[in-house]
Amino acid sequence: MNGAPASTTQQQPPTIYDVARVAGVSIASVSRVLNGHRNPRQETRDRVLAAVAELGFVPDGAARALSARLKEVVGVVFRRVPWGESHEGADGAGAEDAVAEEDESLQFTDVINRGIEVAAQRRGYNLLVGSVDVEGHDAHRRVMTMARKCDGLILHDRVLEPGRLAQLSRQVPVVTLAGVATATTANVRGDNESGMGELARHLIRDHGYLTIAYLAGHADSPDNLARRLAVAEEAASAGVMFVHGPQWQGNYLASGGAKAIRNLLAEKAWLPRAIVCANDQTALGVMYELASHGIDVPGQIAVTGFDDIPVARHLRPQLTTVRQPIQDLGATAFDLLRSMIATRSEQGNEPAQREHEEAQREHEEAQREVVLPTRLVRRESCGCGAAKAGGS
Amino acid sequence: MNGAPASTTQQQPPTIYDVARVAGVSIASVSRVLNGHRNPRQETRDRVLAAVAELGFVPDGAARALSARLKEVVGVVFRRVPWGESHEGADGAGAEDAVAEEDESLQFTDVINRGIEVAAQRRGYNLLVGSVDVEGHDAHRRVMTMARKCDGLILHDRVLEPGRLAQLSRQVPVVTLAGVATATTANVRGDNESGMGELARHLIRDHGYLTIAYLAGHADSPDNLARRLAVAEEAASAGVMFVHGPQWQGNYLASGGAKAIRNLLAEKAWLPRAIVCANDQTALGVMYELASHGIDVPGQIAVTGFDDIPVARHLRPQLTTVRQPIQDLGATAFDLLRSMIATRSEQGNEPAQREHEEAQREHEEAQREVVLPTRLVRRESCGCGAAKAGGS
DNA sequence: CTTGTCTCGGTAAGCGCTTACCCGACTATG
């Protein structure tokens, strides 16, 4: 059937030896020209470069990594909700439910990863991405394997339990996202306190809402705790009723938000004037569920999110939320990780001669906890007028 | 400042030599136990495993790759729209425009990548992701570098020009997405003809629309051509007016769709009853622009998309589109690539003994062009009644 | 002319694994 199956035959990529032979020099010279070391003579340089161009030589990553002890790859690991069924062939006809489909939990994570990737490219690094599923029984092994293919790791929220994290971070540089810095790991996060505080004040002062609920994310997430606290404090200081508790427990996913509301509605519970969600995903589920029960947002109940993921502005009503510089979060995490990697590799050198103490210091001082600013984005779901919605 | 800067000190991960020493065996035995070769004695096995556990040994990826000639990493490259400003510090206040922000071009690509990653994990592979920006002047070099860190490459639409692709694919297995198979590359895509045909027939027969425009994607994209043709043929055979031309040229992004409509509207051009967009992104921009001019969708103009990305159902009105099994597209691409990688590595062996011709055949026969089924998803934007929109 | 210094190539020793090959110990066979 195939025209020429033989044509699929691959030829081995050229090695540095091939280049050396063609250029008539030793492999050391090739390496030196390519890496700009030791200032080779112009003629040598020309011959090597010509040979490289002729053969289309690009050095093998593994060999380079092994020899130079630098892979120029950073790993990023996130938590994934299981998939499976649809891939196994069944066409899951029930998947039409808007909140059952959690594909969009992609959003936040993926935008961060994009930020990491862009920053990495600037430094000639590549990104190795991996996910662990929620069960995560073998998460540790999987992360370890990835670690040995990288120079350092960036871990999204709740990928590893603290003990495992500590163990891992003893062997390889680790930066966490939306976690907390430890003795051996750095962390990058958005400014939950300030952003959520601003949002809460807006709801209380500008809209005059007297009852506010917080629909939580994962209970053990530092982000969740900080956001909840910020709302609680603003409510308390303004004498506004703060609603929370086990019924208001979500999971950062649209389905979690929808489910909480559905349960509340099912038992005919009283609902507050405003629902502050732990993140945009949750708000999305909440708005969907409220809409399908005919409850008007923001007329009857105001809803807000956190993150400002791209879909937020395409919802009806457009979602009021707190913007995090999502892509910057990723880029910052990479920059931090890279400085840790650099420190680590210097560490081996400079055996006794402690002269560069200053430069050394500079590296060590790389902050272990970086907090990026956030800000309120007022759109419609909080009750702000349709300022620019321009419907006819 | 730092409590204990010294504690950041990393210890080198253990090597196979450390394991061998602790277990009191040779490194060969360690390797054999770990890789299950040559059936080591039970006692040996136990000692090695104990040492591995004690030290927390995980083999170094680079060394393993170099020696085994298998990296267990596949690369995936996609095209990225530039970012830049916001990361450089400026807070780009004008970014509120819903269609200017192209973050969501993430969606389709990222879902595919997710599919690749999941499939890869099953085989113990990891994903190396990289992007090239639209200018793509050094795209070739970047892709080459990635290629040498991987066993094979999956390329999204329009990453490399055909000549470069051919050159690359001679050295490393390559699978393209939404492209066309060549002598040295395989390709995976959705069934554009069937899905778009079904959609067009729905608009024509079920809704009775008499004028239909096709808002195109990139002119040189095979997907775009196939989709356009499908619509054109259905229109022709039904005697329906098919509108197209340079004014109906988009770019697969929301901004492209919005801009086309804006221009059309600006010059007070006549608009058809239905606009079939090359993909969901484009439809999103079109709907946004129509809405801001007070044109009712689907009342005055019906709009449809292609892909069924997650946001599609959160739009108002919900977007009628053609569903591609996006995640499966990625998973299939990986499976295909892996079979190519396997073939390639077998190639070196079996020098003369051509006995296994059948098995060989089986591999060679791995399809070079895989087409996954698509299907119409009727929602609201085509004019179908709000069947399950369940307002109170 | 000798000697010291500097430049720039080549030689070879790894980097941490996998695996071909070898060898001793044991078992089955004549």
Place this chain on the structure above:
DNA sequence: CATAGTCGGGTAAGCGCTTACCGAGACAAG
């Protein structure tokens, strides 16, 4: 009892790079 065959462990040769080290030539100074 001698011999072939099997089993399992050790030794060492790479995999394709980087780089420490050496040595040859050019040049300046003594």
